[in-house]
Amino acid sequence: xxxxxxxxxxxxxxxxxxxxxxxxxxxxxxxxxxxxxxxxxxxxxxxxxxxxxxxxxxxxxxxxxxxxxxxxxxxxxxxxxxxxxxxxxxxxxxxxxxxxxxxxxxxxxxxxxxxxxxxxxxxxxxxxxxxxxxxxxxxxxxxxxxxxxxxxxxxxxxxxxxxxxxxxxxxxxxxxxxxxxxxxxxxxxxxxxxxxxxxxxxxxxxxxxxxxxxxxxxxxxxxxxxxxxxxxxxxxxxxxxxxxxxxxxxxxxxxxxxxxxxxxxxxxxxxxxxxxxxxxxxxxxxxxxxxxxxxxxxxxxxxxxxxxxxxxxxxxxxxxxxxxxxxxxxxxxxxxxxxxxxxxxxxxxxxxxxxxxxxxxxxxxxxxxxxxxxxxxxxxxxxxxxxxxxxxxxxxxxxxxxxxxxxxxxxxxxxxxxxxxxxxxxxxxxxxxxxxxxxxxxxxxxxxxxxxxxxxxxxxxxxxxxxxxxxxxxxxxxxxxxxxxxxxxxxxxxxxxxxxxxxxxxxxxxxxxxxxxxxxxxxxxxxxxxxxxxxxxxxxxxxxxxxxxxxxxxxxxxxxxxxxxxxxxxxxxxxxxxxxxxxxxxxxxx
Amino acid sequence: xxxxxxxxxxxxxxxxxxxxxxxxxxxxxxxxxxxxxxxxxxxxxxxxxxxxxxxxxxxxxxxxxxxxxxxxxxxxxxxxxxxxxxxxxxxxxxxxxxxxxxxxxxxxxxxxxxxxxxxxxxxxxxxxxxxxxxxxxxxxxxxxxxxxxxxxxxxxxxxxxxxxxxxxxxxxxxxxxxxxxxxxxxxxxxxxxxxxxxx
Numbered sequence: 001x002x003x004x005x006x007x008x009x010x011x012x013x014x015x016x017x018x019x020x021x022x023x024x025x026x027x028x029x030x031x032x033x034x035x036x037x038x039x040x041x042x043x044x045x046x047x048x049x050x051x052x053x054x055x056x057x058x059x060x061x062x063x064x065x066x067x068x069x070x071x072x073x074x075x076x077x078x079x080x081x082x083x084x085x086x087x088x089x090x091x092x093x094x095x096x097x098x099x100x101x102x103x104x105x106x107x108x109x110x111x112x113x114x115x116x117x118x119x120x121x122x123x124x125x126x127x128x129x130x131x132x133x134x135x136x137x138x139x140x141x142x143x144x145x146x147x148x149x150x151x152x153x154x155x156x157x158x159x160x161x162x163x164x165x166x167x168x169x170x171x172x173x174x175x176x177x178x179x180x181x182x183x184x185x186x187x188x189x190x191x192x193x194x195x196x197x198x199x200x201x202x203x204x205x206x207x208x209x210x211x212x213x214x215x216x217x218x219x220x221x222x223x224x225x226x227x228x229x230x231x232x233x234x235x236x237x238x239x240x241x242x243x244x245x246x247x248x249x250x251x252x253x254x255x256x257x258x259x260x261x262x263x264x265x266x267x268x269x270x271x272x273x274x275x276x277x278x279x280x281x282x283x284x285x286x287x288x289x290x291x292x293x294x295x296x297x298x299x300x301x302x303x304x305x306x307x308x309x310x311x312x313x314x315x316x317x318x319x320x321x322x323x324x325x326x327x328x329x330x331x332x333x334x335x336x337x338x339x340x341x342x343x344x345x346x347x348x349x350x351x352x353x354x355x356x357x358x359x360x361x362x363x364x365x366x367x368x369x370x371x372x373x374x375x376x377x378x379x380x381x382x383x384x385x386x387x388x389x390x391x392x393x394x395x396x397x398x399x400x401x402x403x404x405x406x407x408x409x410x411x412x413x414x415x416x417x418x419x420x421x422x423x424x425x426x427x428x429x430x431x432x433x434x435x436x437x438x439x440x441x442x443x444x445x446x447x448x449x450x451x452x453x454x455x456x457x458x459x460x461x462x463x464x465x466x467x468x469x470x471x472x473x474x475x476x477x478x479x480x481x482x483x484x485x486x487x488x489x490x491x492x493x494x495x496x497x498x499x500x501x502x503x504x505x506x507x508x509x510x511x512x513x514x515x516x517x518x519x520x521x522x523x524x525x526x527x528x529x530x531x532x533x534x535x536x537x538x539x540x541x542x543x544x545x546x547x548x549x550x551x552x553x554x555x556x557x558x559x560x561x562x563x564x565x566x567x568x569x570x571x572x573x574x575x576x577x578x579x580x581x582x583x584x585x586x587x588x589x590x
Numbered sequence: 591x592x593x594x595x596x597x598x599x600x601x602x603x604x605x606x607x608x609x610x611x612x613x614x615x616x617x618x619x620x621x622x623x624x625x626x627x628x629x630x631x632x633x634x635x636x637x638x639x640x641x642x643x644x645x646x647x648x649x650x651x652x653x654x655x656x657x658x659x660x661x662x663x664x665x666x667x668x669x670x671x672x673x674x675x676x677x678x679x680x681x682x683x684x685x686x687x688x689x690x691x692x693x694x695x696x697x698x699x700x701x702x703x704x705x706x707x708x709x710x711x712x713x714x715x716x717x718x719x720x721x722x723x724x725x726x727x728x729x730x731x732x733x734x735x736x737x738x739x740x741x742x743x744x745x746x747x748x749x750x751x752x753x754x755x756x757x758x759x760x761x762x763x764x765x766x767x768x769x770x771x772x773x774x775x776x777x778x779x780x781x782x783x784x785x786x787x788x789x
Binding site for chain 1: 594595596597602605607608609612613616617619620621623624625626627628630631634635638639714715716717718719722723725726730
């Protein structure tokens with residue numbers, strides 16, 4: 001049986017070697033648009049995700065004007081938004097609400113998740129486990145197309161009568177149910193959830209089934225583990241939001257009352273619904289998704305950072321197994337902490353105690369992973385290239401984000417901090433300078449694999465330093481603004497409240513940092529396109545890395561490897577004793 | 591593509607399963623979470639309500655019971671279809687898979703009569719929370735029935751060409767997966783029937 005099986009594999013490997021590029025005659029459409037190749041789909045996801053990220057950032061820059069200079073006309077571009085949204089260039093509250101809701105939705109569901117999972121996961125995971133492609137290439141293509149369609153529905157919602165969703169990315173009932181833009185939001189979400197379901201099925205199956213010969217589970221790079229756990233979260237946490245979205249659509253379109261109490265009055269008119277629904281039910285279903293979603297945002301980032309750090313310290317990851325066990329514990333615990341988002345909804349103290357306890361427990365594996373990454377630096381011969389700079393910056397940024405979360409996870413301090421700018425500062429530290437820095441690290445790190453050229457280092461550093469300074473310029477003041485009591489969704493940044501004058505300076509600092517951060521991305525955009533043609537041409541393994549993806553040609557052809565790779569050792573054999581070189585690839589025989 | 595991806599028809603030796611077998615179980619796990627959210631909603635809304643109708647006051651219980659019998663029978667014929675394939679009996683397979691598809695159709699026709707009777711009496715999702723959850727859950731379930739009929743119908747029609755192409759094993763695997771999905775849809779109904787008709 002064993003012999004037969006290996007024989008089959010060798011025959012297949014020979015077949016690969018004989019026709020490594022037998023799909024070359026594909027047309028433009030089937031090669032770049034309707035591609036089933038995981039690398040092309042990964043790049044499609046990454047580029048689309050980056051565009052959505054930029055769009056979401058633009059929405060935020062508009063909001064930052066209104067917060068810093070409430071009631072003043074937006075300079076230069078104020079008249080672009082029409083009299084209905086910004087008469088005379090002055091933003092209306094309804095427009096501000098649209099921007100806020102869509103900023104959150106776009107950044108989370110159309111920016112960060114697609115880049116981290118759809119982009120990096122698709123491109124890197126099959127290569128790292130030595131697979132020729134994903135297990136279900138056509139499903140993979142559909143996954144991208146559902147995502148794109150969902151994204152287009154979300155964008156189109158700005159142009160339909162009534163505008164886009166206005167009730168925050170959390171879409172709390174009953175406010176969301178009476179908002180016309182919510183219908184498009186709901187349909188967009190159903191498409192996006194379908195996309196992530198197809199992706200998750202594909203990732204888990206690929207990881208279990210398509211490992212190269214010798215690639216046992218404990219030889220997985222940390223990135224593969226991170227994607228594996230993330231896929232389970234996507235698989236199991238998203239369906240309840242799909243159910244909730246369907247019910248919200250029913251409330252909007254079929255007149256049901258899942259999330260509506262009786263006796264609502266909308267714009268002075270009594271709402272003729274039967275009532276009997278439960279607005280808190282929406283919050284439970286939403287956060288049952290959205291807390292695991294937090295880990296969907298951060299785990300791929302941790303995976304990327306682990307790869308970059310191991311590679312650029314030239315030593316094995318410290319505590320690899322503890323990190324993997326922590327991942328699993330994180331994934332499991334993330335399903336039983338959701339109600340810490342709801343401490344002030346009037347839940348009983350017994351429930352609050354349960355959820356604050358689980359929340360404190362879940363911080364432990366996060367600390368284990370972060371501490372392992374920090375300890376990995378100890379005694380390393382660190383190379384300070386651009387990917388490494390971003391990966392290093394990730395560590396304290398994620399640390400700040402995580403530590404400022406602890407007071408929010410305890411029900412008593414949360415009463416004061418809930419829904420203030422403190423919360424905004426906290427989770428943005430995790431996701432913006434956290435996850436997005438990790439994505440930049442990953443982009444600079446795997447760009448040579450995807451294109452065969454390295455990105456420019458000088459431009460990379462010109463990108464890194466302003467990003468680091470201005471990211472902190474945006475989010476650090478928010479902790480003070482929040483502690484002063486400014487609520488997160490105030491249209492004027494609290495200017496009309498008693499605490500307003502104390503915080504206007506910090507709000508302006510935050511806003512100017514956001515606009516300067518946009519300028520700081522110009523070197524990246526230039527670098528991204530310039531390096532496609534003019535970057536330094538590199539061979540297969542420009543970073544002298546151990547993991548399997550670097551054994552494939554750069555860029556890898558359809559089918560990835562010249563011959564099916566065989567794995568002989570763990571993922572991080574850097575600086576092993578008794579070798580002349582400071583790295584031994586996983587595919588090198590002992 | 592088939593040359594690139596192994597373990598489509600033959601199981602991988604150390605995991606003992608084919609790719610699609612893992613995929614369908616994962617998919618069903620996800621479906622459990624989807625319907626689980628609806629069942630949780632049912633419990634939360636019913637517990638929090640001051641008045642909740644008894645199912646039999648609104649529903650036609652004999653029709654619902656008949657539909658339960660129809661679906662359980664279709665699960666039996668689904669297994670028989672797969673078992674006939676395992677014994678490489680194509681004609682028998684086509685008879686059983688055809689019966690499964692037809693029984694799915696019978697279920698939908700009965701469901702159509704139940705729905706139209708309610709609409710006729712102006713009972714809809716906006717009438718009460720009970721009816722809202724009734725229409726949402728049974729509607730979603732009906733969509734699953736339609737999807738399952740689509741897959742089963744596809745194998746009914748294309749079974750012969752799999753046979754002629756020599757892809758017997760591939761067809762067996764795929765029908766097994768389609769069967770797992772069909773049984774799942776059946777099991778969901780077995781939970782829906784009591785909570786919506788009998789309680």
